Amino acid sequence: MTSWNPPSMDCAAERPLFEAAAEATHALGSVHFWPAFFKLLRVRLAFENALVTWYYPRQAPTVVLEFDWVASAAESQVTRYVEGMYRLDPFFQAFENGLGPGLHWLSDVAPDCFRQTDYYANYFRDAVGQDEVQLVCASHGGLLSVSLGAGQHYAASEARSLHPLQPWLLAILSRHADAGTDTAAAKGLAAPSLALPFRDALARFGVGALSPREAEVARLTLQGHSLQSIAQHLGIASETVKSHRRHVYAKLDVRSPSELFALFTAGLGPAPALPMAE
Incomplete structure (x- = not known):
């Protein structure tokens, strides 16, 4: 009879992971959870900053906490984010379009020309860096995002090493979220308030001057889609996109994507409350 030998495992090499997981598990539902959870994630991913945020339908994001692993003299960008920059966030757009729980990389959600946008140059690069990954779970009617x-760009090896841990990490995160600790004590720099959807914000700064199709072209341009990508999204020819974009620039009195971005951000701020559905 042939004996069965279990697959070998280098337990010594994995010891930091197991110890960090135990620490995070013991801290579930307490104020000590997030430092322990970040320590666990750092075993496999060399991230430099973290932002924990609640996303609820038709509301501005609520920041639970901001954390910088690497000491930096750079000014926090959280206030700019919750006061309006979130509307250009590829992840926020993805959540609005139905992105659910899971481990999501920036490359999964960002448009093809995202790193050529003014949003990337004037906000994302300072606030987040070169790359981003979000771990997202559903709880209390919303999404809790880490x-x-x-x-620097995450290495493919980091993605491969983190991916198998996704079910485990989501289970820990969901258990903490369900405890309600951060729901009750979220210290967002802006209180949760009904927020203008992106298209309404666009119409707001355009003062109703844009047609629905022109607003779509402007929205996709701001997000970082190329002419070809916009054409594919809208099912029209690239030349038609060019024509719509010329009309957008003429109606809004701008001459480039940079000026369009400046005009959009100039109109950002705490969004006026929308009427609640009866």
Whole structure:
């Protein structure tokens, strides 16, 4: 009879992971959870900053906490984010379009020309870095997101090492979220308030000057889609996209994507409350 030998495992090499997981598990539902959870994630991913945020339908994001692993003199960008920059966040757009729980990389959600946008140059690069991954779970009618940013692109090996842990990490995160600790004591720099959807915000700064199709072209341009990507999204020819974009620039009195971005951000701020459905 042939004996069965279990697959070998280098337990010594995995010891930091197991110890960090135990620490995070013991801290569930307490104020000590997030430092322990970040320590666990750092075993496999060399992130430099983290932002924990609640996303609820038709509401501005609520920041639970901001954390920088690498000491930096850079000014926090959280206030700019919750006061309006979130509307250009690829992840926020993805959540609005139905992105659910899971481990999501920036490359999964960002448009093809995202790193050529003014949003990337004037906000994302300072606030997040070069790359981002988000671990997202559903709880209390919303999404709890852990954003992990880095000043360099994540290596493919880091993605491969983190992916098998996804069910485990989500289970720990969901258990903490269900405890309600951060729901009750969220210290967002802006209180949760009904927020203008992106398209309404666009119409707001355009003062109703844009047609629905032109607003779509402007929205996709701001997000970082190329002409070809916009054409594919809208099912029209690239030349038609060019025509719509010329009309957008003419109606809004701008001459480039940079000026369009400046005009959009100039109109950002705490969004006026929308009427509640009866």
